[in-house]
């Protein structure tokens with residue numbers, strides 16, 4: 001279960017490990033971008049303010065210059081007719097040469113300047129909350145500004161729509177000074193009052209072109225910085241993860257080695273225990289009965305009749321055979337346990353190897369009236385011949401031991417895994433093996449031995465030995481059995497060539 005849930009979790013951690021820093025960087029870069037953009041906007045605003053102030057101050061100065069003269073004369077013409085709103089003593093005069101002249105007050109002059117300036121991109125408008133000249137009526141924005149000036153505000157700058165475009169509108173108050181009183185005292189103004197104001201306006205585009213470029217540059221720089229930071233931090237994270245994974249892998253493989261060694265040690269301890277139990281019991285008890293019987297025979301030899309003698313001799317022979325089998329297995333097994341024990345693989349005919357083993361055990365089978373059929377193939381296997389013969393002998397001996405008289409043992413073979421291995425099956429019609437014994441039948445550290453159908457004793461060493469030997473020959477062994485249904489021992493061996501695995505001779 002933990003395995004299944006661990007996977008998506010791992011995926012999510014991977015995504016988080018990479019995405020969280022990227023999101024953080026994106027936030028940081030975005031913050032920097034907005035901060036810089038605001039700076040740029042503030043800069044444009046300041047530039048517009050400076051421009052408005054400059055134009056305003058120049059106009060105010062010329063107006064002061066005009067006012068300080070109480071107005072100035074200019075030749076009367078279509079461009080500058082006499083000002084109907086001006087009331088002055090010598091408003092229209094004639095020069096000594098007969099040229100008519102008219103008095104130009106500051107407001108009139110401002111209008112004429114405005115006409116000239118409007119040819120460029122700067123617009124100015126003179127206005128007042130109480131205009132003498134109805135042309136000087138304020139717009140809504142101008143009125144609001146003028147009212148704020150009366151409350152002490154010094155200047156005003158806004159971006160206003162103007163047709164399709166946008167304009168900066170700057171406005172500052174014109175306050176009444178001493179020279180203004182000559183004409184404006186009649187209206188009740190005092191020095192210091194706000195008489196009106198001048199609005200200076202110009203299009204936003206001229207300024208914003210520079211701003212646009214700066215914004216573009218800002219965008220690019222931030223984008224590049226973001227990409228670089230993302231790449232750098234992601235590769236740093238990947239590198240760190242790689243290092244951590246390596247450390248983890250090293251630790252795991254160390255743990256694996258420890259587990260492997262522990263298992264090997266446990267196995268060795270089990271083997272040693274088994275060995276002691278074999279020597280102390282399995283080997284001791286047949287020797288005891290052997291010694292007992294021979295002792296009796298030597299003591300009362302003359303009192304025994306021939307029939308009894310033959311009976312004793314048969315018992316002694318069987319015990320001797322059992323001891324021989326045990327010693328043979330012990331020696332075989334000891335040879336395998338020795339470190340230097342190497343296998344000598346050679347190309348041999350599978351059928352021959354099996355038949356040799358069958359031949360050895362045929363007399364035993366005949367004694368018990370059991371039939372052995374070798375139906376294996378003529379294919380070639382690459383194995384240590386002696387070892388495989390020992391394996392087959394062991395399995396056959398077991399089959400004979402656990403098959404009641406009149407039974408049958410059959411050997412089959414077939415090729416497997418795209419003809420890379422041969423699977424050999426030794427099937428009997430015996431008593432079968434209970435499950436709890438099957439579970440441990442091939443392990444040496446568990447004693448699983450049962451008496452045969454004629455009370456034959458086992459060593460418990462044979463099948464573990466088979467497994468060991470097949471292991472060394474690149475083969476596997478397993479068993480299929482159920483009590484009352486006989487047993488099937490299967491094992492595999494590596495095939496030498498592409499085989500023709502057909503059924504061979506029978507016995």
Ligand code: HEC
Pocket residue numbers: 063064067070071083085086087088104105106107108126127128130131132133134136174175176177179180181182183184195196197
């Ligand atoms: C020679 C007389 C004269 C002097 C000096 C003078 N003004 Fe005016 N001013 C006028 C007249 C006349 C008008 C109205 C007609 C017009 O638009 O020309 C006017 C108009 C204005 C207006 C426009 C609003 C309106 O009433 O139409 C303002 C603002 C203004 N004057 C401020 C000043 C200030 C400030 C001074 C001192 C620096 C000043 N004037 C000096 C004669 C004068």
